[in-house]
Amino acid sequence: MSEKAIVIEAPGGPQQLKLVDVEVGAPGPGEIRIRHEACGLNYIDVYHRNGTYALPLPARLGMEGAGVVEAVGEGVTHLKPGDRAAYASNPPGAYATARVMPAKCVLKLPEAISFETGAAMMLKGLTVQYLLRKTLPQGGLQPGDHVLFHAAAGGVGLIACQWARALGLQLIGTAGSDEKCQLALEHGAAHAINYRRDVDFAAKVREITAGRGVKVVYDSVGADTWEGSLNSLAPFGLLASFGGASGPVPPFSVGTLAAKGSLYVTRPTLFTHIATHEATQAMGDELFGMVASGQVKIRIDQRYALSDAARSHRDLEARQLLGSAVLLP
Known part of the structure; x- marks a missing residue:
C-alpha cells in the first residue's frame, strides 16, 4: 500500500x-x-x-x-x-x-x-537510562555525587535532570541561555551554568564542587566542550562522549588523560x-x-x-x- x-x-x-x-x-x-x-x-x-x-x-x-x-x-x-x-x-x-x-x-x-x-x-529516555544506570565511573554513583551534563535543557538533558534527581545525584547542567538554565533547574538540576556567560565552565564546576571536580561528565556537544569536560573531572573520573552537536572531538594524546588525573574516556552508543x-x-x-x-x-x-x-x-x-x-x- x-x-x-x-x-x-x-x-x-x-x-x-x-x-x-x-x-x-x-x-x-x-x-x-x-x-x-x-x-x-x-x-x-x-x-x-x-x-x-x-x-x-x-x-x-x-x-x-x-x-x-x-x-x-x-x-x-x-x-x-x-x-x-x-x-x-x-x-x-x-x-x-x-x-x-x-x-x-x-x-x-x-x-x-x-x-x-x-x-x-x-x-x-533510553539514552539517559544507559548513561545514568550503565555508563558509570569507578565505584559507580551514589546519592550526593556530582555529575556534569551538557545541553541540559534539550530533550535528553531534561530527562537526565529529572532522572538524576530521582537517583539523588547533584546534576550540574550547562545550557546556552539563562532561560535554558532555569528550565534545567526546574526539572531537577542542582546547578546550572550558562556557558555563553561563564565560558570557562570547568572553573565554575570546580567552584561548585569545592575544587574536587565531578565523577562523570556526560557530553553530547563534542568539539566545543571537550577540553572543558576533561578539566571538570576529579581524578579517576569518566568522560562519556555520546554525541557531537558542535562537531567531532578532535584527536588528542592519551597522555592527556594521565596528566589530568588518570581519567577514563568512553564513546558509548544506544x-x-x-x-x-x-x-x-x-x-x-x-x-x-x-x-x-x-x-x-x-x-x-x-x-x-x-x-x-x-x-x-x-x-x-x-x-x-x-x-x-x-x-x-
Whole structure:
C-alpha cells in the first residue's frame, strides 16, 4: 500500500528532506508493520541528513516513533496487531505514516503513556537510562555525587535532570541561555551554568564542587566542550562522549588523560545497548516506570507536521528547541 515518508536523495541541508509516496508491504520474519501516530525528532537525524553518519542513498530518516501495530511477521511473539507500541531502532525510517521494521526494539506502550510522549521519549529516555544506570565511573554513583551534563535543557538533558534527581545525584547542567538554565533547574538540576556567560565552565564546576571536580561528565556537544569536560573531572573520573552537536572531538594524546588525573574516556552508543530484545525490554521497563510514576515528565514544546520536517531540522540545528519535539503524520 502507498504511504508517505521523508526521503533524502543526497546528503546536505534541510532542503534535502522530501515528502514522497512509498510502498509499505507486509512484514517478513522478525518484523512488524506499524502505523505511526507520532515520530520523534533527534540530533542523530541531522547527522544522517548531512552525511556525518553516512546512510545508503536514497535514505529515510528518523529513529523513534509510536503508533499501532498493523501486522507481525513470523517469529514475532511479543507484539500482535492492535498493540500500542513505541521504539527507538535501526534502521532509520520513522519519518513516515507507516513502515515495516525489525520487531526486536519495538515495545508495547503502556496505556498510561500517550503516543506523542512515547515518540518523544524512547531514544532520549533510553539514552539517559544507559548513561545514568550503565555508563558509570569507578565505584559507580551514589546519592550526593556530582555529575556534569551538557545541553541540559534539550530533550535528553531534561530527562537526565529529572532522572538524576530521582537517583539523588547533584546534576550540574550547562545550557546556552539563562532561560535554558532555569528550565534545567526546574526539572531537577542542582546547578546550572550558562556557558555563553561563564565560558570557562570547568572553573565554575570546580567552584561548585569545592575544587574536587565531578565523577562523570556526560557530553553530547563534542568539539566545543571537550577540553572543558576533561578539566571538570576529579581524578579517576569518566568522560562519556555520546554525541557531537558542535562537531567531532578532535584527536588528542592519551597522555592527556594521565596528566589530568588518570581519567577514563568512553564513546558509548544506544544501539550497542539495545542489541537484543531482552536488553531493550529491560531498559524500556525502567524508562516506562520512571515516566508512569511521574518522576520523569516528557516535555514536548514543538509539534510539526510530517511535511514540515525541513523546518524542524532548521529549528533543531539553530538550537531553538526546548525539551522534545515530534512530527505528526
